[in-house]
Amino acid sequence: MDCTENDITEDNLEENPDDTLEENCDEPTSKLSSEFKCNECDYETTAARYLKAHKKNHKEGKFGCIKCSYSNHKPYLLKAHIAKVHQIEKIDFIYEREKPDVKYYLCQHCPFLSSDEDAVTSHTQSKHKNKGSGKKRKVEREESNDELIDxxxxxxxxxxxxxxxxxxxxxxxxxxxxxxxxxxxxxxxxxxxxxxxxxxxxxxxxxxxxxxxxxxxxxxxxxxxxxxxxxxxxxxxxxxxxxxxxxxxxxxxxxxxxxxxxxxxxxxxHNTAEFPCSQCDFMAKSKNRLRKHVYSSHKQTECPVCKKSFKNMQEYFNHSKSHHGARPVCDICGKSFSCAGALGTHMKALHGDENLQCEMCDFNTQSQSSFSYHMNTRHKGEIYYCDTCDYNTPRKGNLTAHIKNKHQNIKHTCDVCDMKFTTSVAMKRHKKIKHSTDVVKFKCDEAGCAYTTHALYFLKTHVEKVHKGIRWPCDLCDYVGGYKGDLNRHKKIVHEGFILDCSWCEFRTPKKYHLKEHLLKEHGIEETS
Structure with missing residues (x-):
């Protein structure tokens, strides 16, 4: 039988030689049922560590109070007890409960303690020499909290x-x-x-x-x-x-x-735009955004090649793209960039030989930005929780987007066809692909193929699937996908068991648009989120 994280194993007993199996559970069958019971009261738990922590409530602590029978394993809790119950603020030392003749001298500034009084004195002088006496610090705290005293x-x-x-x-x-x-x-x-x-x-x-x-x-x-x-x-x-x-x-x-x-x-x-532009009617929400607006919309510049003048940087950027040739393109993934420097950074980050390995898990990547994102979201420990549902995320921006999309129903609507999108980026991409009047930039060169697109990435994907016959096989079954997205969707539904349930009946489906159609047809509910 495989051991679970709640089981008591021989390795656990080797790490804690003073703890016996009887000390951690009431009877050996608890190991099989994954239930741990206290043999001194009715307490039950499914985790051995909870039982171990609970057991301390039945034992006397290592350190004892000199005024009463209270004891505790932690010196700072005993110190807090003496100060609160017996109104003794300054405590120079404490005793061992079973050895009253052994004194432990306490540092007045931190949890440090030692049976050697000289060691505590040396510690105080080296670690807290600028902090002064406890009485002086108390006066300083009271002076800094006048509002509480008054x-x-x-x-x-x-x-x-x-x-x-x-x-x-x-x-x-x-x-x-x-x-x-x-x-x-x-x-x-x-x-x-x-x-x-x-x-x-x-x-x-x-x-x-x-x-x-x-x-x-x-x-x-x-x-x-x-x-x-x-x-x-x-x-x-x-x-x-x-x-x-x-x-x-x-x-x-x-x-x-x-x-x-x-x-x-x-x-x-609730943030409102409070920083007006002096050259137009634009209102910015911050000084940084106002500077960016002025730079891109009102800064005059000259093309260094043809000496043509432009009234703002945006017009110059558009001119430089068409006037100075095609944008640099990555030969591996087909992504285009505004300059050769950006392409070089991309090649080094995504297609270079250097590999960044996380020291806390098995994650590795060639991209510094991906590595930084992984560390911030997986190991930083900062979690943002939604008050309305069970959603949580390590990124503040994700929580903001979640609240807007799911609970405030804030949508971005295409002004041409009224199609709604959850993000402004998705809406802009839709308008560029479906409603743009710009000349199509990329055409398929294969004979007899009329495929066109505004993005080089889509052209590359089209050529790989249609003309080169590249397929994406599943490593868990015989499924073969035409696109990588098809393979990812297959794994999520078939092998990971992804499913969506109707909250009004027993209908189930792995596809969101099927659930929307079902809600509208069977229950008369228009799902907008």
Whole structure:
């Protein structure tokens, strides 16, 4: 039988020699059912690591409190307990629970500790020599947070949001929430607030006050078995899935979100053009876009070859294409470029011998841009979530496009035939191919063939399929596609099981246009997204 990631294997026991099979599960049959049970309470889980973390609740910690029977394995949690429960702010050392005569001296600026007092002193002098004493830093923090000191907790009154269930007893937090300033993050379970720049304090608060656990450097949800690498992803999950959290509101419309990043993305929809061009009626949304407009539309230039003058750069660029010969073309893929330098960059990136290998996975590419995109989207850990559906993406621009296309139904319409497109790029490509009055640039040279196109890539694809007989066979079955897109579509449907379900009946199809026809014919619903 193959082992799963939840199974306890001999390798796991070798890595953790102090943990026995009985310590991790109640009985050997748990391994076969992939269910791990605590032998001291009714706790059950499907992952051994969750059970291991849970087991610590039944054991006494390594370090003990000198004032009570509390103990913990983590010194910083014990330190937080002593400060909160026993009101002792400065803690110079702690004891081992089983060896009270062994002292561990603590650094007052970071989690460092040592049984050698001189080592802690040396550490403080070398690592924190510019930070000063703890008392001085506390005064500095209080001076930097005057607004919190001047705004005490109002025990009699509560400030309530009129748009959601947000409640607080501090006026400054309430004003921040209502104004949309987003300077503070509220704990999902209590009235504690933390500055956005102090996510570490929020994490320590959740761990010490609300028993939120962090297993294998991932935050675990208390209500399900989902793990999250970042605390903001956990907060988004709690708010969206379990209704624990604070809604954030747009001040210009009725939009609300549980995620601060989504509110920032939404704010871009309200951006208005505020930078007018001094030479025409154009209005730009930013200074950079205004500069680009002035450069392309109003900068006069002269052709260095024929000395002809042009009133803007766009006219010069169009002139240079027709006046100075054809654009450089890649001999391998057929893509054309505005200059030889751009072609050289393309050849080096896509068709060169240098191969870029990702150190974190098996991905490799010859393109620096593709490699950078892979690293940013696969290993950066930044995830943007949609509030309306389960869509998530590592790119902010993708989330913006998703919201426009799927939930705001923003379409780009062709002004010639009224055909709708989800992106402006697709609409412009459609107009160029279907409605352009320009002279066709590329014609098939084969005898008797009248094929024409505006793009060299399409001509190259046409020649390969029609005249050279190039086909794309599937490596998993006997299917052979005429185009590479046909092969990709075949694999997605046949071998990956892609399917679309009708939400009104049991109809199923792998093709989106078939589903649209079914919805319109059988249910009278016009699918626009």
């Amino acid at each position: 705004d005490p907790i109002d025990e009699e009154n509560e400030f309530k949001c009129t748009r959601c269930t947000y409640v607080t007893k501090r006026k400054i937090y309430f004003e921040d929430h209502m104004s949309g300033s987003l300077n503070f993050v509220k704990c999902p379970w209590c009235d504690a607030h933390f500055k956005h720049s102090a996510k570490g304090k929020l994490g320590r608060h959740l761990t010490s006050d609300h028993d939120v656990t962090k297993v294998d450097n991932k935050w675990s949800c208390q209500h399900c078995e989902n793990d999250f690498e970042k605390i903001r992803d956990l907060l988004h999950h709690l708010a969206k899935t379990h209704n624990f959290g604070t809604m954030l509101h747009c001040q210009k419309c009725d939009f609300s979100s549980v995620d601060r990043r989504n509110l920032v993305v939404h704010a871009e929809f």
